[in-house]
Amino acid sequence: MATTTLERSFWQALPKPRARTGFWSWVTTVDHKRIGILYFWTALAFFLIGGVEALLIRLQLARPEQDLVAPDLFNQLFTMHATTMIFLAIMPLTAAFFNYFIPLLVGARDVAFPKLNALSYWMFLAGGIFLNSSWVLGGPSDAGWFGYPNYSLSEFNPGLGVDFWIIGLLLAGIGTLVSGFNFIVTILNMRAPGMSLMRMPMFAWATLVTSFLIVFSFPVITVALLLLLFDRVFGTVFFDVFSGADLTLYHHLFWVFGHPEVYIIVLPAMGIVSEVLPVFSRKPLFGYSVMVFSTMLIGFVGFGVWSHHLFTVGMGPVVNTIFSLATMIIAVPTGIKMFNWIGTLFGGRLRFTAAMLYSLGFLALFLIGGLTGVMLSAAPSNTQIHHTYFVVGHFHYVMIGGALFSLMSALHYWGPKMFGRMLDERLGKVAFWTLFVGFNLTFFPMNILGVMGMPRRIYTYSAGMGWDGLNATSTLGALIMAVSILITLYNLVTSLRNGERAPADPWDGRTLEWAIPSPAPEYNFARLPNVSSRDELWVRKHPQLAEGAAVAASAESDGPAEPIAMPGGSYMPLLVSLGLFIAGYGLLYSMPVFVGGIVLSLLGLIGWGFEGDNMRIIQPGGEQ
Amino acid sequence: MSHSSHAASMPAGAAAHGHEHHTSLGIPNHKLATWLFIASESMFFAALITTYMVFRYRSVVGPHPDEVVNIPLTTVSTFILLMSSLTMALGVSAAQRGESKAVGRFLLFTILGGIGFLVIQFYEWWHLAHHYGLTWNTNIFGSIFYILTGFHKAHVIFGMIWLAVLAVSAFRGTLRREHAVHVDVAGLYWHFVDVVWIVIFTVVFLLTEAGV
Ligand SMILES: [Cu+2]
Numbered sequence: 001m002a003t004t005t006l007e008r009s010f011w012q013a014l015p016k017p018r019a020r021t022g023f024w025s026w027v028t029t030v031d032h033k034r035i036g037i038l039y040f041w042t043a044l045a046f047f048l049i050g051g052v053e054a055l056l057i058r059l060q061l062a063r064p065e066q067d068l069v070a071p072d073l074f075n076q077l078f079t080m081h082a083t084t085m086i087f088l089a090i091m092p093l094t095a096a097f098f099n100y101f102i103p104l105l106v107g108a109r110d111v112a113f114p115k116l117n118a119l120s121y122w123m124f125l126a127g128g129i130f131l132n133s134s135w136v137l138g139g140p141s142d143a144g145w146f147g148y149p150n151y152s153l154s155e156f157n158p159g160l161g162v163d164f165w166i167i168g169l170l171l172a173g174i175g176t177l178v179s180g181f182n183f184i185v186t187i188l189n190m191r192a193p194g195m196s197l198m199r200m201p202m203f204a205w206a207t208l209v210t211s212f213l214i215v216f217s218f219p220v221i222t223v224a225l226l227l228l229l230f231d232r233v234f235g236t237v238f239f240d241v242f243s244g245a246d247l248t249l250y251h252h253l254f255w256v257f258g259h260p261e262v263y264i265i266v267l268p269a270m271g272i273v274s275e276v277l278p279v280f281s282r283k284p285l286f287g288y289s290v291m292v293f294s295t296m297l298i299g300f301v302g303f304g305v306w307s308h309h310l311f312t313v314g315m316g317p318v319v320n321t322i323f324s325l326a327t328m329i330i331a332v333p334t335g336i337k338m339f340n341w342i343g344t345l346f347g348g349r350l351r352f353t354a355a356m357l358y359s360l361g362f363l364a365l366f367l368i369g370g371l372t373g374v375m376l377s378a379a380p381s382n383t384q385i386h387h388t389y390f391v392v393g394h395f396h397y398v399m400i401g402g403a404l405f406s407l408m409s410a411l412h413y414w415g416p417k418m419f420g421r422m423l424d425e426r427l428g429k430v431a432f433w434t435l436f437v438g439f440n441l442t443f444f445p446m447n448i449l450g451v452m453g454m455p456r457r458i459y460t461y462s463a464g465m466g467w468d469g470l471n472a473t474s475t476l477g478a479l480i481m482a483v484s485i486l487i488t489l490y491n492l493v494t495s496l497r498n499g500e501r502a503p504a505d506p507w508d509g510r511t512l513e514w515a516i517p518s519p520a521p522e523y524n525f526a527r528l529p530n531v532s533s534r535d536e537l538w539v540r541k542h543p544q545l546a547e548g549a550a551v552a553a554s555a556e557s558d559g560p561a562e563p564i565a566m567p568g569g570s571y572m573p574l575l576v577s578l579g580l581f582i583a584g585y586g587l588l589y590s591m592p593v594f595v596g597g598i599v600l601s602l603l604g605l606i607g608w609g610f611e612g613d614n615m616r617i618i619q620p621g622g623e624q
Numbered sequence: 625m626s627h628s629s630h631a632a633s634m635p636a637g638a639a640a641h642g643h644e645h646h647t648s649l650g651i652p653n654h655k656l657a658t659w660l661f662i663a664s665e666s667m668f669f670a671a672l673i674t675t676y677m678v679f680r681y682r683s684v685v686g687p688h689p690d691e692v693v694n695i696p697l698t699t700v701s702t703f704i705l706l707m708s709s710l711t712m713a714l715g716v717s718a719a720q721r722g723e724s725k726a727v728g729r730f731l732l733f734t735i736l737g738g739i740g741f742l743v744i745q746f747y748e749w750w751h752l753a754h755h756y757g758l759t760w761n762t763n764i765f766g767s768i769f770y771i772l773t774g775f776h777k778a779h780v781i782f783g784m785i786w787l788a789v790l791a792v793s794a795f796r797g798t799l800r801r802e803h804a805v806h807v808d809v810a811g812l813y814w815h816f817v818d819v820v821w822i823v824i825f826t827v828v829f830l831l832t833e834a835g836v
Contacts, residue, residue, distance in 0.1 A: 112653045181660045189647040189656055215660055219668035227675065227771070236760045236767035238675070242683035243764045253671055609789070 017569035028569030030114035033413075033520055036100030036122050036141055038416060042094035042121075046128055050084035053483060055478055059441070062475035064463040074459035075142035076161070080132075082145035086265070087172055088128045090399065094174075094268040095124070097468040098183055098207050100418050103386045104513035104520060105201045107192025107529045112185035114567050115608065120179035122577035125479045126201025127172025130584050140568045141165035145455070146254050147228065149239035149247055154232045160588055166229045167584040173218050174580070182212035183207055192512075194531035198292070201511045201534075202285060205292050209299040213260045213267070216303065219474070221257035224250055241467065245508025248313055255306035263302045266398060267295060269366075269406035270337060273359045276413050277341055279507050280356035284535055294333035294340075301330050309380045320379040327377035334370055338363070353507070354428025358409035361436050365401025372397060372447060387457075390450025396443045408435070408488070415492075416502030420519040423499060427491040434484035435452065438617065441477025443468035446561035510538040526620035528559035568614035575604030658809040662816045665779075669820050672775060673827055676768045678833075681776060685764035687756045689832045695785075701744035702825050708737025709818045712787075716811040717795075722801030729788050731807075738784045741764035741821075745777060769828065776824060779817045786810050817834065 015504045017028035026034060057077050060069040069077065099117065103110055107318040111117050141161040144154040152162045185197040191200070200208075228250070230496040233352075237243035239250060254507065257386050278285045285291060307323040315323075325600060341363055350356070372394035384516055385391065387510025416422050461467055483504050513520070516539045533539040579601025647653060680689050715730030747772070752758045760770040790810055793799045799807070 113657065163804040181664075183655050184660055185656050188649050189651065189653055192780065195648075219664050220671045223671035223675070230760075230767070230771060234760065236771065237677070237764050238767050240764070243683070244679075244684045244766055245681065245723045246678060249678050253675075256671075353767050450658060539722060600754050 001358060010614065014435065016611065017535055017571060018133065019569070023540065025569065026605075027572055027574060028118075028510070030110075030118045030569055030573070031566050032099050032103050032111045032114065032117055033418070033524075034524075035117050036096045036098075038121050039096035039099055039124070040418070041091050042125055042128070042609045043089050045089075046084055046088035047093070047134075048485075049132065050081050050089050050424050051331075051482065053081035053084065055482060055506045057081060057476040058475040060459060061301040061461075061471050064461050064465070066460055069459065071459040074140060075144075075457070076140045078457060079142050079144050079165070082570070083131065083169070084128075086145065086261070087169060088124070088131070088405070090265050090403050090500045091176065091239060092124055094210075094265070094403075095179060095435070097122070097203075097272070097407075097410050097414060098179070098268070100520075101414060101513055102183060102204060102207055103190070103378075104187060104417075104516070104524055105204050105511055106187060106190060107188060107195050107512050107525065107531060108190035109524050109528070109566065109590060110190075111182050111244060111565065112190055113182050115177050115573055116182050116569050118570070118573035119576060120175040120182065122519050122574050123175030123178070123580070124172050126581040126584075127175065128170045129173055131164060131168025134161055134168075137164070147225075147230060148256065148365070149231070149250050149255070152232075153230060153239060163229065163232055163588050166225045166232075167483050167587065170222065170225055170229075171220060171577075171580060171584060175577075176214055177218045178209040180211040180218070183211040184215065184550060185210075192525075192529045194290040194529075196291065199531055199534045199536075201542055202274035202288070202291055202295075203268070203271035205295050206267045206274070207356055209265045209295050210264050213264050214300065217260040217264070220253055224253035229291075237297050241409055248310065251310055251313065252306065255309045256303075260299075260302050260311065262395075262398065263298055265403050269362065269403045270295070270412045272406040272413075273341060273362050275511065276355050276409050277536075279413070279509050280351045280353055280359075281345050281347040282351075283344055283560050284510075284538075285340070286346075288342030288534060290336060291340050294336045297333040298330060301333075305330065308377055308382070310377075311379045312386050317379075324377055324379045324382075328374060331374050331377075338367065338370075352429075353412065354432055355409045355413035355427055355507075357429060357432040358412065361432065362405040362409065364403060365397055365405060365439065369394060371398030385450050387455055387555075388450035389446040389454045391455060392456055393443050393446030393450060396446070400439055400443070407433075408432070411488075411492075413507065414508050414513075415495075417518045417520065420502050421495050421499035422502050422506060423495045427487055431487040434487060435481055438477045438480030438482075438484055442481060443475050443477070445474045445477075447475075502549055505537070509539075510535040512536055515540070521620065523564040523618055525559075526564075527561050530557040530559065532557075549607050564618045564620060565615045566618055568612060568616045570608070570611065572604045572608035572611065576601050576608065581619075625640050647827065649651070652805045653705075654805055654809050655812070658812050662812065665816065665820075669775075669823070670766075671678070673823060674771045676772050677770050679764045680828075681765075681766045685763050687762075687765070689757050689765055689769075690835070692756050692758060693829050695829055695833050697744060697748060698825060698829050700747075701741045702821065704737050704740040704744070705818055705821055708734045708741070709815050710739065711808065712811045712814045716804070716807050719799065719804040719807035720771055720801070724794050724797050724799050727799055727807060728791050729795070731791035731794060735784050735791065738787075739779050742777060742780060745773065749773075751781050771829070772824060776820060779820070783810070783814050783817050 005566060010267065017024055019028070029035060029038075035335055055068055057074065066133055088545055099111075102108075131140070138159050139161050141147065141152070141157070141164065143157060143165070145161055147162060150156060158173060169211075176518070187200070187204055191197075227236070227238040230239070231238050237245065239245045241247065276293060305323055311320050344453045350429060352360075372390070376385065376391065376394055410429050412423055449467055452466060452470075454465070454467050461471075479512040504517050505514040506518070507514070512525075514592045515529065516525060529536065539545055579599070580596045581597070582600065583594050583597025586592070586597050647656075649656065712729045715727050715734060718726040718730055753770075758766045758769070760767045787810055790799065790807060794807075805831040
């Protein structure tokens with residue numbers, strides 16, 4: 001920032017974190033790898049919370065007419081389960097891998113704005129804690145993850161639950177938005193010499209397109225949430241029907257964000273699978289450039305289909321038809337990707353590691369998620385199965401079968417690089433099969449239940465509807481999934497303690513992250529790589545594969561080994577988030593506290609600008 | 625373990641500017657990030673302006689937009705804001721020539737333009753509230769009118785604080801030629817806020833006056 005040019009002794013004297021290890025070193029870190037690890041553990045904790053909420057929902061629905069969970073608590077559970085899983089578990093888990101691996105994959109020493117990156121994490125944590133604190137401060141929102149008015153207005157929802165939900169999402173949203181800017185600039189601007197856009201690993205492409213989706217869609221939900229918040233807190237009348245409001249405006253604003261959000265979750269998943277399949281097939285990714293353009297096409301068309309969530313509000317046949325067709329068009333680039341992944345596997349020397357199994361699981365399950373999506377995209381059939389368990393089945397095949405399976409794949413594939421230890425393969429495979437079986441037992445019956453007419457979001461149902469067996473099966477499946485998650489947790493914890501130390505390149509990898517030690521040193525690359533190929537490391541390991549005039553990639557052409565300046569830590573990102581976090585409570589409880597929080601946050605920003613970068617010079621080379 | 629030492633003697637920011645020089649696209653990181661920020665902000669205001677368009681004549685009780693907009697007054701404030709974009713552009717050009725004091729002067733004029741704009745617009749708020757009884761609780765037009773123009777004002781104020789920080793460092797002579805990009809990105813933001821106002825002026829004021 002410009003303000004660093006003001007070299008005033010006062011600001012220079014601001015406390016600068018010096019700790020290299022221990023608690024404060026983590027709290028003040030701006031290292032993308034440490035931030036990635038913070039994202040990982042925090043998101044895992046929220047994932048477990050969301051998982052417990054899901055189990056309670058399934059236990060309540062295991063048999064007809066149960067009263068294990070009261071109706072209003074049930075509504076809070078499905079609201080918080082969805083919000084937590086989407087915003088606090090799946091997205092931050094992808095962010096964990098963006099953070100740790102994007103600089104490594106494009107050959108950079110950090111992200112473009114390390115301090116902003118820390119801010120992203122703290123805003124995510126602030127939003128997550130704020131949202132979940134509503135459990136003990138009067139109860140969370142019960143208005144669904146979409147929070148449609150007028151049900152979410154104070155008149156019908158008088159507690160503070162919806163306010164906690166709005167402010168929590170706004171806080172976390174700031175973090176997401178900031179990381180969107182950061183990763184676009186990192187990917188476009190921080191690439192190593194020779195790393196042209198069309199040489200970037202697919203995960204980097206997926207992150208780039210995802211970040212653009214974030215940058216364009218998050219401001220829209222911000223507006224929707226702010227309008228709702230102003231109605232609730234300041235008495236504006238945006239969604240007051242008696243004042244002439246049109247509630248579908250909120251629906252549109254929400255889904256202009258909500259549909260791209262699906263791709264914000266799924267594109268990184270596709271990116272992960274596109275990294276894992278080539279490595280364990282010992283083949284380059286089939287149809288790389290087509291994959292790149294399909295990713296962009298999915299991102300682009302994904303912005304023009306939101307109204308398929310509103311087929312039943314009465315937009316008329318013409319609009320419904322347009323949005324049906326636009327939605328079906330997305331199946332084309334997605335189908336292309338499917339065939340490319342199969343093409344990658346075809347004729348490959350397959351190794352069925354845990355990471356590979358999860359990626360193959362993704363292919364099978366995401367296919368079902370995609371096909372049920374096409375069924376939903378047809379407006380006539382949508383009116384029949386809208387708001388039934390068919391929809392719940394469909395999006396869980398996308399969110400779990402797609403996103404979670406790929407994240408599990410990433411954990412087993414990239415975990416050794418992040419944590420420096422190998423995960424137990426045998427446990428990994430057991431957990432995979434358990435999850436695969438449990439998942440299908442849980443969610444396939446929902447497709448059938450939906451067609452039979454079981455509505456979503458009901459807290460119980462009568463016996464004799466013919467739904468009993470399928471619901472019991474579904475709950476059994478959920479318990480099996482829980483067992484799988486516990487096996488993975490056990491694997492993670494014991495492997496990080498006692499696992500085999502991870503070598504630099506445990507999987508015979510193809511991309512740059514495997515060229516450096518595990519875990520990656522603070523500066524990533526002692527010498528910045530000079531890239532000459534899409535599968536840079538692979539070509540370095542097999543120089544005879546370099547094609548035509550392209551000189552065989554080699555370490556000789558890499559950048560010089562010289563002292564590296566790395567940014568040191570800073571208290572300011574934490575301070576800014578803390579201020580906004582406090583201001584959030586202030587808005588609900590006390591205006592002076594609100595002002596105090598904002599002031600704290602502004603002080604953090606000013607300190608941020610003036611404190612300088614706290615640069616440290618590192619002499620690489622001590623590692624080997 | 626790596627051998628590390630704290631570079632206490634390094635001037636703050638010097639190393640940070642080191643990685644500004646080599647970017648893959650040749651665009652400074654700050655500038656690229658500012659463009660992305662502007663893209664995102666465009667979606668933000670697009671959603672608000674859409675809300676205005678959908679809601680403006682849906683109020684069950686008045687006052688309605690065509691009864692209250694004050695074209696002459698708002699034209700003056702729009703003109704002032706436009707002129708502040710001109711002084712901003714001159715400030716950026718001075719920064720690129722390394723004329724620190726001139727940068728400070730032009731930024732000061734820009735901030736004064738922002739103040740002039742805000743004074744007139746806040747007066748209009750006061751006028752609407754007191755003469756027409758229009759508040760954000762009155763009707764749906766009032767809600768979106770105050771929220772839309774209020775968020776724009778907040779952006780103007782944020783921009784003025786940003787420019788003030790730059791102006792201070794310009795008058796101190798520490799804003800050297802190599803920092804021109806900082807003035808440049810602040811200028812991008814300022815022009816953006818200006819453009820948003822042109823759209824709001826057109827949609828909220830001119831269209832209403834034209835009866836569209
Ligand atoms: Cu959708």
